[in-house]
Amino acid sequence: VSTFLALGAAPSAWTQAATPEQLVARALADNRAHAMLSELLAVAPKRLAGSPGMDRARAWAVATMQAVGLQKVRVEEVQVPRWVRGEVASLRASLPDGERGYDVVALGGSIGTPADGISADVLEVKSFEELRARATEAKGKIVFFNRAMPRALRNTFLAYRDAVPQRGQGAIEASKVGAVAAIVRSMTTALDDYPHTGALHYEANVGKIPAAAISTNGAQALAAALASDPSLRLTLRLDCATHEDVACGNVVGEITGAERPDEIVLCGAHLDAWDIGDGAHDDGAGVVHCLEAARLLLVHKVRPARTLRFVLFANEENGLRGGRGYAAAHEGEMARHVAAFETDSGGFEPKGFSTTLDEKARAALVSHLDPLRALGFGALIEGGGGADISVLQPFGVPLFGLVVADHRYFDFHHSARDTLDAVHERELALGAAAVAAFMAVLADPAALPEK
Numbered sequence: 001v002s003t004f005l006a007l008g009a010a011p012s013a014w015t016q017a018a019t020p021e022q023l024v025a026r027a028l029a030d031n032r033a034h035a036m037l038s039e040l041l042a043v044a045p046k047r048l049a050g051s052p053g054m055d056r057a058r059a060w061a062v063a064t065m066q067a068v069g070l071q072k073v074r075v076e077e078v079q080v081p082r083w084v085r086g087e088v089a090s091l092r093a094s095l096p097d098g099e100r101g102y103d104v105v106a107l108g109g110s111i112g113t114p115a116d117g118i119s120a121d122v123l124e125v126k127s128f129e130e131l132r133a134r135a136t137e138a139k140g141k142i143v144f145f146n147r148a149m150p151r152a153l154r155n156t157f158l159a160y161r162d163a164v165p166q167r168g169q170g171a172i173e174a175s176k177v178g179a180v181a182a183i184v185r186s187m188t189t190a191l192d193d194y195p196h197t198g199a200l201h202y203e204a205n206v207g208k209i210p211a212a213a214i215s216t217n218g219a220q221a222l223a224a225a226l227a228s229d230p231s232l233r234l235t236l237r238l239d240c241a242t243h244e245d246v247a248c249g250n251v252v253g254e255i256t257g258a259e260r261p262d263e264i265v266l267c268g269a270h271l272d273a274w275d276i277g278d279g280a281h282d283d284g285a286g287v288v289h290c291l292e293a294a295r296l297l298l299v300h301k302v303r304p305a306r307t308l309r310f311v312l313f314a315n316e317e318n319g320l321r322g323g324r325g326y327a328a329a330h331e332g333e334m335a336r337h338v339a340a341f342e343t344d345s346g347g348f349e350p351k352g353f354s355t356t357l358d359e360k361a362r363a364a365l366v367s368h369l370d371p372l373r374a375l376g377f378g379a380l381i382e383g384g385g386g387a388d389i390s391v392l393q394p395f396g397v398p399l400f401g402l403v404v405a406d407h408r409y410f411d412f413h414h415s416a417r418d419t420l421d422a423v424h425e426r427e428l429a430l431g432a433a434a435v436a437a438f439m440a441v442l443a444d445p446a447a448l449p450e451k
């Protein structure tokens, strides 16, 4: 068998025409990843699940999968929530010297306010512990969650994880102590005027209250205003709303395995995106990583031993119905999923991969990554994959994610700044080549044995 996959780990085992170096050279020379991203963002700049833009994105993804030569291209239907942002998002403070407005956006899934808004006093807190300790002060107020993403952490995803519970759970915790609305400091270490959206959750038996994200500069200014006048009142106005679920779908295509077609390596990203930017990094970059990786493997006539299944999920941002729907539809195949990979960390320079594999399996796989390491993206660290594939973990499927140079990711993530110009074409191309090379490795039974 002439593929590098069947022959194992040594760099010399990669065929002349399909070494990781060749994949990188082709990705950089053709520059197709950036062209694809540009197309997607032109066709569907706004593509929240359940929106008309998402329907256009799905049609584009089907056509692009067919154009690059994937097999069995199809849409697997799932029902998704339809949340509509509306036109109004404003937060105003009455100050002694007049009114002041702040840059805010509704958090995804939030209920709206009455048309004339919700006006109340403010309780600023930095944590849920502080909120509970001051529960008696919260009743009837707007809770202002002003916990900053910690700057000291080198990995910005860990910094995100530290602060993001106030966005996801803040409305629940504030409601439990009698608050009427929540304002959440945006999830970024940058100090600027761009509010960052993201999903919030509600809980059965806890009253729903509206919630909005405030820019980091806005949060600093509001905190300063509160320090000089703790009795200042805020008025929040939002006209967002949730409607009936609608049909949407995951877009799926395959490269059938040459030797073990029944064994599946899933390569995924999410096609949906938040609606205040264009989702260029999150997760347009991941989408084109997958599509360009498929094209690179096919152009170089790589014949993976296992089936590579490319899945563009429908609803990562506000419901996870794409991932859940995939797991439900393919439950009978779960034992044959030997790996699931999702790229959802932005289109930055690739550094390597994260995995849930235990130490022993990780050590075995690492020895097959030498040619990738030589190109700068061979690291293998402990960690998960994206949210969509997290639902496969209970089935025992090992998860993998793309690790990138992440320092700028949260400058853009879920904000109006997440646009095409934020993505560098060479970094994006390198990411696609890294994904292609890594998929080739995961499809090789010598590198990753069956579970």
Ligand SMILES: [Zn+2]
Pocket: 270, 282, 283, 316, 344
């Ligand atoms: Zn994402």
